[in-house]
Amino acid sequence: MAKPENELTWKDIExxxxxxxxxxxxxxxxxxxxxxxxxxxxxxxxxxxxxxxFCPEGCIRQNQRGFYEAxxxxxxxxxxxxxxxxxxxxxxxxxxxx
Amino acid sequence: MGQRVGIEVSIALADAxxxxxxxxxxxxxxxxxxxxxxxxxxxxxxxxxxxxYIPVESEHSAMSAxxxxxxxxxxxxxxxxxxxLELMHEVLYVASGMRLPMVMAVANRALSAPLSVWGxxxxxxxxxxxxxxxxxxxxxxxxxxxxxxxFKITEHHKVxxxxxxxxxxxxLSHVIEPIEMPDEKDVCEFLxxxxxxxxxxxxxxxxxxxxxxxxxxxEAKWAQEQAMxxxxxxxxxxxxxxxxxxxxxxxxxxxYKCEGAKxxxxxxxxxxxxxxxxxxxxxxxxxxVGLIRLRLWRPFPFEEFxxxxxxxxxxxxxxxAISSGGPGGPVASEIKAALYNEVEKPRIVSFIGGLGGRxxxxxxxxxxxxxxxxxxxxxxxxxYEMVGVRE
Numbered sequence: 097m098a099k100p101e102n103e104l105t106w107k108d109i110e111x112x113x114x115x116x117x118x119x120x121x122x123x124x125x126x127x128x129x130x131x132x133x134x135x136x137x138x139x140x141x142x143x144x145x146x147x148x149x150f151c152p153e154g155c156i157r158q159n160q161r162g163f164y165e166a167x168x169x170x171x172x173x174x175x176x177x178x179x180x181x182x183x184x185x186x187x188x189x190x191x192x193x194x
Numbered sequence: 195m196g197q198r199v200g201i202e203v204s205i206a207l208a209d210a211x212x213x214x215x216x217x218x219x220x221x222x223x224x225x226x227x228x229x230x231x232x233x234x235x236x237x238x239x240x241x242x243x244x245x246x247y248i249p250v251e252s253e254h255s256a257m258s259a260x261x262x263x264x265x266x267x268x269x270x271x272x273x274x275x276x277x278x279l280e281l282m283h284e285v286l287y288v289a290s291g292m293r294l295p296m297v298m299a300v301a302n303r304a305l306s307a308p309l310s311v312w313g314x315x316x317x318x319x320x321x322x323x324x325x326x327x328x329x330x331x332x333x334x335x336x337x338x339x340x341x342x343x344x345f346k347i348t349e350h351h352k353v354x355x356x357x358x359x360x361x362x363x364x365x366l367s368h369v370i371e372p373i374e375m376p377d378e379k380d381v382c383e384f385l386x387x388x389x390x391x392x393x394x395x396x397x398x399x400x401x402x403x404x405x406x407x408x409x410x411x412x413e414a415k416w417a418q419e420q421a422m423x424x425x426x427x428x429x430x431x432x433x434x435x436x437x438x439x440x441x442x443x444x445x446x447x448x449x450y451k452c453e454g455a456k457x458x459x460x461x462x463x464x465x466x467x468x469x470x471x472x473x474x475x476x477x478x479x480x481x482x483v484g485l486i487r488l489r490l491w492r493p494f495p496f497e498e499f500x501x502x503x504x505x506x507x508x509x510x511x512x513x514x515a516i517s518s519g520g521p522g523g524p525v526a527s528e529i530k531a532a533l534y535n536e537v538e539k540p541r542i543v544s545f546i547g548g549l550g551g552r553x554x555x556x557x558x559x560x561x562x563x564x565x566x567x568x569x570x571x572x573x574x575x576x577x578y579e580m581v582g583v584r585e
Contacts, residue, residue, distance in 0.1 A: 101409045106416040111354060112293035113414040114392050115401040124407070 126153070130173035132188045138163045141185045147177035196376040196440075203334040204229035204367045206375065207273075207299055207359075210341040212243045213381040214297075217268035220248035220259035224278040225311040226363035227301040231273055253278035257285035264294040264356075265402055267393035269345065271296065275363055276303030279317045283324070289356045290325030291418060292403050295348035295390055296356045298326075299341065302463065302514075303363040304550040312551020313363040315463065315514035318491070319524040325418060327357040327425060328492040330462045334371035336489075337361050339442055342381055346432050349388040353428050355421060360491075362464040364551060376440055384439055425493050446495035447502050448487050451477060455484030457567055458502075458540070460511040462488050462525060465554060469512075472559030483563055488525075496532055503533060509540040510566035512581070514548045522546060522578030541570045547581025558582060 099108060110116055141163050148156045148164050155170035156177065166177065178186040201209075208230050211219070219238070221231040237243040246263075250256045256272050264270045274282060279300055289296065304314035318328060327347065331337045337359065344357040361367050392400060406414050426446065437443035450470055452458060461469050466487040473485045486502055486509075488495075503509070513523025521527040526544035533539040543566045548554045554562075562581060569579065 101407070104410055104413055106413040106420065109410070109414050109417040111392050111417075112402060113291065113404060113406060113410075113417070115404050116392075116399075118399070121405065 125169045127155070127167075127169050127171045127173075130168075130171060131191055132173040132175060133168060133171065133191055134166050134173075134175075134177055134186045135189045136163070136165060137185055137187070140183045142183055144182065146180050146182060147186065150176050150180045152176060196374045196380070198372055198374045200370055200372050201334070201375075202229065202368065202370050203337050203361065203373075204301070205233050206334055206338050206371075206373045207341055207361070208233035208237065209375060210338045211271050211297075212237050213376065213378055214269065214271075214342055214345045214385055215382070215387075216243075216245050216271045216345075218246045218248065218260070218263035218270045219272065220250055220256045220263065220270075221272045221274065222250050222253050222256050222278060224253070224275050226303060226313070226367045227273045227275040227278070227299065229367065230299055230301070234271075253281040254285060257282040257289065260296050260298075261285065261289055261292070261294060264289070264296045264390075265292070265394050267389050267395075269349075269387060271298070273299040273301070275301040276305055276311070276317045279321060280305065283321060286321055286324040286326060286356075288403060291414075293354040293390075293392075293418065293421065294356060295354055297341065297344045297348055298356065298358050300358050300360045301363040301367040302360055310550040311363070313365045313464075313514075314548070314550050315360075316516070316549075318358070318360050319515040319517070321358075322492055322524070325355065325422065326492065327353075327355055327429075328360060328490075329357065330360045330489055330491055331366070332464055332466045332487065332489075334366070334369070334373045335442070336444070337366065338373055338375065339436065339440065339444070342376065342385065343432055343436055343444075345385055347425075347429055349390070350428050350432070351388065351391065353421065353425055354390060355425065360463065366464040380439060384436065422493055426490070426495060429490065444489060445498070446488070446490035447498040448489060449502055450485040450487070452484035452486060452502065454505075455482055456506065457481070457483045457508040457510065457563065457570075458486045458506050459483065459559070459563055459566075460486050460488070460509055460525075460529065462491065463514065465512065465514070465548060468554065468556055469559050472556045472563065475556065476560060476563055481563065481567075494528065494532065499529075499532060500536065503536070503540060504538075506540040508567060508570040509542045510545060510562060510570075511542060512545045512547060512554075512562065513578075514546075516546055516549070526578065543569050544578035545581050546578055552582065554581065
């Protein structure tokens with residue numbers, strides 16, 4: 097499917113709406129219904145990667161300085177990383193908070 | 195030519211599935227479908243049929259296993275009835291949405307409560323919008339023939355939609371009838387294995403049953419609906435091919451003594467043969483009545499049905515299910531919808547009867563016809579009439 101999704105007609109749909117080309121759901125931004133987001137205090141971070149291991153969304157990446165940080169396009173704000181972090185680097189803050 | 199045998203219809207159906215040389219059967223036994231899958235299990239166990247029989251723990255799993263086997267490209271069969279069909283319900287949409295060819299025999303049964311295992315069309319009507327092709331059969335011969343045709347229909351490259359073959363529970367599934375079983379060689383020629391163009395294979399990766407966001411779901415459903423709209427022509431071709439080879443022809447709408455009849459009785463399923471006797475008797479008594487019966491329920495054969503309604507003044511529709519709190523019978527309401535925009539249309543009287551295995555005898559049919567003609571002339575004001583209910 098060379099066309100973008102919103103230009104596909106019913107004739108372009110493969111039989112049974114199957115997908116015959118490689119791809120993933122990475123294009124879908126699943127973080128937009130989040131009500132809380134993780135806030136980091138990297139001065140206490142050990143770079144242990146426990147938050148990376150426990151993130152059920154697989155949205156945590158290492159930034160350029162080597163700290164683990166959530167990609168907010170995909171983070172759903174569940175707070176598991178904050179709960180698991182041994183040194184309390186992560187605090188969950190309401191989305192409205194600055 | 196095939197051999198004429200006296201056989202229970204369920205067993206004949208299982209033998210027809212064997213003739214079709216299926217690869218996978220996944221089913222859970224439920225009355226009145228039990229004899230079908232029991233016999234298939236025996237055929238597989240005795241090595242007469244080289245197929246995989248998957249004994250599952252529920253009908254939901256049966257249909258799910260069928261999805262998998264059909265997606266892998268295997269010729270797939272299952273059978274169920276009543277509550278079992280309802281337990282499959284959500285997976286039925288998946289099968290049709292994924293355009294997976296498979297055949298399911300449904301021994302029609304009432305839905306609880308109160309618990310009933312007897313014949314009724316409630317289960318078939320509950321799944322009429324799931325995107326499956328639904329064929330209603332009248333007698334044992336038709337069950338065998340339509341089961342064989344169903345495999346050819348479902349695997350046709352223009353169709354690729356699953357097919358249900360309906361037979362009335364007990365009234366048809368458990369009776370012993372003289373049936374001409376087709377020759378294995380003829381069935382093999384009629385039914386070459388048509389592999390679906392899209393199957394799971396390690397060398398050709400494909401993802402099936404994917405997620406569709408609102409931006410493409412409508413298009414996907416419309417593509418599926420286009421396939422359904424084309425189905426009738428393909429079915430007619432296949433029935434014609436069947437007639438050439440086996441000498442028995444089938445039509446989506448069948449008329450009996452309809453020529454010049456002002457009043458028509460409308461039935462589906464095994465009631466039609468009893469109704470024919472009633473029509474014969476009333477014709478002899480000088481009543482101008484005929485019988486029309488529907489074989490193809492989904493897709494609904496609008497053209498053929500409207501053509502059969504030309505010149506008809508009164509149509510008496512007998513439903514074997516209730517659309518609760520609605521217009522009465524589901525079949526009658528669809529027929530009313532099919533005729534609403536016609537300029538000349540018959541008056542329609544909706545009857546509901548034969549629920550939960552209740553017999554409708556020839557005498558009862560005669561009463562339906564006589565009462566129906568009277569009601570059409572005077573009008574009762576009710577949405578539908580209940581046949582034989584004790585007040």
